[in-house]
Amino acid sequence: MGDLRKMGNFKFNKARKETDEIFLARKPYNKDVDVSKYTPCQKCKVFITKASLRRHYRSCEPNRKGHKDRNVMIGSRAILGKIHPLANEVLKLKVFPVLKEDTIKEIIRYDELLILYGNTMCDKYRDQHHFDMIRSRLRMMARFLSIIKLLDTSINDFKSVFKPEYFQLITQALHKIGEYNENTGHFMKPTLPSTVGTALKYIGKLYISCCIKYKDESTKKEVEDLMVLLRTDLESTVNKTSIESLLRQKRQKKVILPDTKDIKNLNDYLLKNRNHYFDDLVKRDFSYKSWLELSKFTLLSVLVFNRKRPGELERAHVIDYKNMQKN
Numbered sequence: 166m167g168d169l170r171k172m173g174n175f176k177f178n179k180a181r182k183e184t185d186e187i188f189l190a191r192k193p194y195n196k197d198v199d200v201s202k203y204t205p206c207q208k209c210k211v212f213i214t215k216a217s218l219r220r221h222y223r224s225c226e227p228n229r230k231g232h233k234d235r236n237v238m239i240g241s242r243a244i245l246g247k248i249h250p251l252a253n254e255v256l257k258l259k260v261f262p263v264l265k266e267d268t269i270k271e272i273i274r275y276d277e278l279l280i281l282y283g284n285t286m287c288d289k290y291r292d293q294h295h296f297d298m299i300r301s302r303l304r305m306m307a308r309f310l311s312i313i314k315l316l317d318t319s320i321n322d323f324k325s326v327f328k329p330e331y332f333q334l335i336t337q338a339l340h341k342i343g344e345y346n347e348n349t350g351h352f353m354k355p356t357l358p359s360t361v362g363t364a365l366k367y368i369g370k371l372y373i374s375c376c377i378k379y380k381d382e383s384t385k386k387e388v389e390d391l392m393v394l395l396r397t398d399l400e401s402t403v404n405k406t407s408i409e410s411l412l413r414q415k416r417q418k419k420v421i422l423p424d425t426k427d428i429k430n431l432n433d434y435l436l437k438n439r440n441h442y443f444d445d446l447v448k449r450d451f452s453y454k455s456w457l458e459l460s461k462f463t464l465l466s467v468l469v470f471n472r473k474r475p476g477e478l479e480r481a482h483v484i485d486y487k488n489m490q491k492n
Contacts, residue, residue: 306368313335332391362404
């Protein structure tokens with residue numbers, strides 16, 4: 166009976182609006198309750214203060230070992246599901262809850278085009294290690310929207326940006342997000358304007374697809390007109406300057422290369438430890454510590470040999486290794 170009551174309260178609280186009352190786990194001391202400070206426990210579904218959530222979860226799920234405190238809050242956000250209804254399951258449960266609670270996240274939460282953009286990114290990049298990239302792209306576009314909102318208060322969401330008359334505003338926002346220096350004619354952050362511009366074109370294509378689905382010809386015409394401006398005028402006003410600024414920064418950047426002696430010392434160190442732990446496993450009884458250390462030094466040796474990014478080995482599967490052995 167208690168579980169049914171908790172589930173009923175959870176469904177009621179989840180369906181509420183921001184200003185509505187909610188059912189809490191216990192009666193608060195203060196009658197003036199700020200409902201934004203309460204969040205559900207992912208285990209028992211009762212609403213408690215965010216400050217008490219981690220302590221409550223330890224008693225609610227005592228057998229859960231190795232559960233990081235940060236994941237408790239993420240799980241709470243995931244089951245609460247405060248996001249646009251068009252969000253797919255990956256975006257709703259794995260990508261969006263991890264985002265930091267701030268004004269940028271609030272911009273993303275119920276913006277239809279940003280959610281559709283996030284859905285497409287989740288469908289395109291399915292591996293978990295891509296989720297951070299998806300979050301950064303969403304935050305980047307939300308920052309762009311927040312800047313353009315300051316330039317024109319009539320803009321409410323991303324859909325309202327896609328009008329030909331707002332092209333100059335878009336250019337100004339890109340200059341601002343890239344920290345354009347009028348004296349030097351270069352961006353302080355040259356990658357951002359071009360990346361935002363590319364994402365803006367992609368979101369525009371998504372918007373055109375939506376207009377086709379809903380047979381909104383007038384809006385589709387406006388978006389297509391803006392897309393023409395983005396493909397032509399943006400190349401000269403933003404992209405060219407961005408590339409020049411990036412090349413300028415690369416030329417001015419000081420790159421300190423490691424000394425040959427240091428590289429040799431590293432290689433000798435890896436070889437020495439690899440042989441040590443291998444001999445330890447062969448000559449003595451099996452030791453998990455020796456096996457683990459041998460695995461680490463072997464992985465490092467492969468990285469040094471290949472001179473590639475660590476992510477390539479990190480994401481390699483056992484089946485890939487077995488297939489390589491057969492070949």
